Amino acid sequence: MKYSKKVMQEFLYPKNMGEIKNPDGVGKIGNPICGDVMWIYIKVGKNKNKEEIIKDIKFKTFGCAAAIATSSMITQLAKGKKLKDAKKITRNDIFDSLKGLPSIKMHCSNLASDALKKAIEDYEKKKNEV
Amino acid sequence: MKQIYFDNAATTKIDERVLKEMLSYFNEKFGNASSVHEKGREAREAMEKARKIIAKSINAKKSEIYFTSGGTESNNWALKGLFFENYPEKNHIITTKVDHDCVLNTCKWLETQGAEVTYLDVDEEGFVNLEQLKNSITEKTIIVSVIHGNNEIGTIQDLEAIGKICREKNVLLHTDACQSFTKVPIDVKKQNLDLVTLNAHKIHGPKGVGAIYIREGIRITPFFHGGGHERKMRSGTENITGIVGFGKAVDVANKKDIEKMKILRDKLIDGILKIENVRLNGPMGNKRLCNNINVSFNNIEGEAIGGYLEQRGIMTSTGSACASHSLESSHVLKAIRLSPIQSNSSIRISISKFTTDEEVDYFLKTLPGIVKKLRRLSPLS
Ligand SMILES: Cc1ncc(COP(=O)(O)O)c(C=O)c1O
Ligand code: FES
Numbered sequence: 001m002k003y004s005k006k007v008m009q010e011f012l013y014p015k016n017m018g019e020i021k022n023p024d025g026v027g028k029i030g031n032p033i034c035g036d037v038m039w040i041y042i043k044v045g046k047n048k049n050k051e052e053i054i055k056d057i058k059f060k061t062f063g064c065a066a067a068i069a070t071s072s073m074i075t076q077l078a079k080g081k082k083l084k085d086a087k088k089i090t091r092n093d094i095f096d097s098l099k100g101l102p103s104i105k106m107h108c109s110n111l112a113s114d115a116l117k118k119a120i121e122d123y124e125k126k127k128n129e130v
Numbered sequence: 131m132k133q134i135y136f137d138n139a140a141t142t143k144i145d146e147r148v149l150k151e152m153l154s155y156f157n158e159k160f161g162n163a164s165s166v167h168e169k170g171r172e173a174r175e176a177m178e179k180a181r182k183i184i185a186k187s188i189n190a191k192k193s194e195i196y197f198t199s200g201g202t203e204s205n206n207w208a209l210k211g212l213f214f215e216n217y218p219e220k221n222h223i224i225t226t227k228v229d230h231d232c233v234l235n236t237c238k239w240l241e242t243q244g245a246e247v248t249y250l251d252v253d254e255e256g257f258v259n260l261e262q263l264k265n266s267i268t269e270k271t272i273i274v275s276v277i278h279g280n281n282e283i284g285t286i287q288d289l290e291a292i293g294k295i296c297r298e299k300n301v302l303l304h305t306d307a308c309q310s311f312t313k314v315p316i317d318v319k320k321q322n323l324d325l326v327t328l329n330a331h332k333i334h335g336p337k338g339v340g341a342i343y344i345r346e347g348i349r350i351t352p353f354f355h356g357g358g359h360e361r362k363m364r365s366g367t368e369n370i371t372g373i374v375g376f377g378k379a380v381d382v383a384n385k386k387d388i389e390k391m392k393i394l395r396d397k398l399i400d401g402i403l404k405i406e407n408v409r410l411n412g413p414m415g416n417k418r419l420c421n422n423i424n425v426s427f428n429n430i431e432g433e434a435i436g437g438y439l440e441q442r443g444i445m446t447s448t449g450s451a452c453a454s455h456s457l458e459s460s461h462v463l464k465a466i467r468l469s470p471i472q473s474n475s476s477i478r479i480s481i482s483k484f485t486t487d488e489e490v491d492y493f494l495k496t497l498p499g500i501v502k503k504l505r506r507l508s509p510l511s
Contacts, residue, residue: 011434012441017507028509035459035470036431039509060509062471064433068507 003065004099011065014072016079018058025123027115031107036063038071040115044083044123052083059115066105070112073097078116087120089113131443134489138332138421139281139309139480140447144375145334151378152336155371163368164359173370180377187380188316188326190343196360197373198353200340201308202232204327205275207342207353207364208304209236212273212325213245214351222270226250226258227465228285229277230306234461237275246270255413256285256466260295267299273325274303279310282462282478283412284422286314293322302348308332308340312383313391313420324348330372334482335379339372387483391420394481394490398423401494405501411466411476423479426463426472427501429510435477438500444493447478471510 003011023041030037038061045055057079059071073094078086091109095101101109135143155176161169163177178192185192198204209223225237227249237247248266250258258276267274274296279286289305296303304325307316311328318326325348329340344350344363356365395418402408407428412418427435432448439446463473479493505511 008437011437014507035474037509060507062429062508062510063431065437067431068434 001102001104003069003102006097006099007066007069007101010069010072010098014059014068016058016072016075017060019060020056020058023119025119025121025126027118027120027122029111029115029118031063031067031111034064034107036067036108036111037061038063038067038111038115040071040075040112040119042078042116042119042123047082054078054081054083054086057116057119063111064105064108066101066108067111069098070094070101070109071115074112074116083120083123087117089116132492134444134492136444136446136479136481136485136489136493138482138485139478141331141337142334142482143484144336145379145382147382148335148375148378152371152375155374159370161370163370164357173368176374176377177368177370180373180380183377183381184328184341185343187312188318188323188328188343189320190318190326191346193361194318194343194346196342196344196364197368197376198340198342198364199338199369200331201230201306201327201329203353204329204340204342205230205232205306206236207350208325208327208344209233209240209273209275211350211353212302212304212348213240213243215349216272217244220270220272222246222248222268223272224248224250224263224266224274224301226252226276228252228256228280228283228462229275230281230308231461233275233277233306250276252285252465254466255417256280256283256462257413257417258287258292260288260291263292264295264299267295267301271299271301274301276303276305277309278305278307278316279314279419280412280422280462281309282460283424283466284419285412286310286417286419289316289321289323296324297322309419309422312380313388318343318345330376330379333379333383336372336375339369339376341376388420391481391483391485394485394487395420395423397487397490398479398481398493399425401490402497405498409472411463411468421481423481424476425479426468426476427504428472428475429508430475430501430504432475432477434504435475435500438504439477439496442496442500444496447480448476 020041024044027040043056061071094109161173163174302324306327326343331337411424459473
């Protein structure tokens with residue numbers, strides 16, 4: 001098993017790691033296959049057209065190199081995007097941005113896209129409650 | 131960047147003296163040990179010299195040592211050979227939950243051929259439960275197969291006690307001694323061993339060569355059929371270069387290296403345990419292989435630690451599911467009752483006689499920062 005250069009870079013120098021105080025949404029996902037855990041925090045804001053966007057995003061991950069790299073990658077892909085577009089980020093988008101993942105590590109990228117979706121859903125749920 | 135190799139349980143660097151001894155058997159002395167001419171005699175003599183060294187090192191007779199392609203073959207042969215020799219009158223095999231995959235997967239396959247297999251439990255340090263062993267032996271039992279030094283957590287089983295039970299109950303005892311060979315005394319008479327698996331590449335010898343000791347008088351089905359090499363028990367033109375290297379590797383192994391490794395091992399263990407929330411897997415002290423360290427770090431993943439260590443030039447290995455081919459966590463760590471998360475957060479550090487004090491210091495200086503960074507990144511801490 002060998003990771004791409006891009007995966008190694010994101011793993012060793014992850015972006016957007018940590019947590020957001022008072023986040024607007026949190027997505028917590030556990031991986032049933034390997035027992036790993038990923039949390040994504042988001043802060044929502046508005047763009048010039050008054051559309052909701054991901055203003056800030058951070059992650060915490062207990063997982064392998066691929067899990068950390070995919071976390072870092074999805075936060076970069078999502079940051080600044082409209083919520084409705086961020087929801088559409090798939091594991092293939094992550095896969096492509098990372099210049100590939102070993103096939104046995106594909107599920108790690110699921111973890112990232114699911115965690116982001118969950119964070120956005122969490123935000124929307126809270127919004128509808130108030 | 132300087133490379134530090136801390137994965138000697140996987141394989142070791144060949145000793146220069148071993149390499150030197152082997153070289154002329156590639157070209158000048160290339161003979162086939164079965165040939166009756168000068169070239170053949172030369173090869174045969176070299177092979178018998180190696181056989182003698184290996185036999186002596188475990189207090190066996192020369193005629194009880196058979197060369198094979200390594201630990202995997204020897205373990206396969208021991209189990210399959212005895213099973214097919216005794217089946218269907220007897221069909222029961224006893225092994226442990228912490229044996230190497232090449233024993234466990236052989237047993238799993240033999241189950242499809244009619245074998246009944248008992249997988250013995252171990253305690254938190256990885257030691258076999260002797261009472262359970264006693265109670266598991268039946269009239270149908272052919273063999274008890276127990277790993278001597280554990281490749282993951284370094285536990286050294288009490289072969290003498292196990293041998294005594296097997297002798298009393300009149301069943302055969304096989305041990306996989308790939309990790310313990312030349313590091314822990316093996317005496318086939320004192321320990322009542324009937325079969326012993328050995329290999330060369332864990333002891334600074336070449337890969338692809340090993341041996342099995344089979345006590346005189348034991349009936350076992352040959353594994354390879356062919357031209358009748360190794361007294362008709364293991365056909366195939368002998369790997370003379372490998373065998374010569376194997377013999378030399380045993381010959382140059384010495385006690386001083388063991389003592390040195392023990393000191394460095396304990397220095398590493400003490401240093402690592404200074405970090406908060408770390409646990410050592412396997413026993414401390416003389417019941418642990420002199421070159422093995424296995425630790426779990428709370429809340430961070432083994433493969434991630436290994437990746438950061440490698441960035442600093444340090445090569446280790448992990449028992450974590452995420453790094454393996456199957457994504458299943460280590461069966462050994464599970465057997466000593468680690469949770470899946472604990473076992474995923476473990477790494478194995480295995481040193482050798484070439485490990486230096488400077489390497490150990492560099493490792494101990496590097497590790498805490500990595501642990502800190504990954505813990506900051508972890509949702510669990
Ligand atoms: C305990 C144990 N048994 C068997 C083997 C397999 O030996 P080989 O690689 O020579 O087939 C190994 C190492 O790989 C081992 O550590
Ligand atoms: S998240 Fe565990 S294998 Fe990648």
